[in-house]
Amino acid sequence: TQLLEQSPQFLSIQEGENLTVYCNSSSVFSSLQWYRQEPGEGPVLLVTVVTGGEVKKLKRLTFQFGDARKDSSLHITAAQTGDTGLYLCAGKQATGRRALTFGSGTRLQVQP
């Protein structure tokens, strides 16, 4: 059983559309991160959210951390073909370990 559940697993949309990816858990996290991974490469950090209810924006990407710090969402406005990739959420539990727990990922394909 995945500690962090991401949905949807796959998403294929047209350029210009909006989309939201969800990351849910029954566990509380001290912080949650979103990474993006391109084929043949390692994940790259997009954002870290720490405070319950926090909202961060990165150009057309909006990240939100749930009030209870158990879930997060990533919203992309007016998707572009360059947004294509695998999006991974990763949470740090309040155990003191530096290791992150990763979700299973959402594969996004933006068609021109």
Added chain:
Amino acid sequence: DAGITQSPRYKITETGRQVTLMCHQTWSHSYMFWYRQDLGHGLRLIYYSAAADITDKGEVPDGYVVSRSKTENFPLTLESATRSQTSVYFCASIKGLAGVYNEQFFGPGTRLTVL
């Protein structure tokens, strides 16, 4: 600035053989990690290391061995490879001793196929 590198990038081996995947980072980061990535499972932690000569098991350590004699290197060995270990392996490190921010820097990955 090379950052974090992995070798080989691709490896094909046979069941029962020993395989070592190399990871090298040039930042002198304290923490290093090994993950495997399989479809539908995201990234799963195999082993991690807090410093030279300090290692600990992650979520899926069975069948793997690690060592860290030098801060910059963190090799992962499959003692007797099995088909279930066919996967993409990622090494990662943490810059500094940040609290909750934990930004991990990943290598490019090694695609391992066990026949």
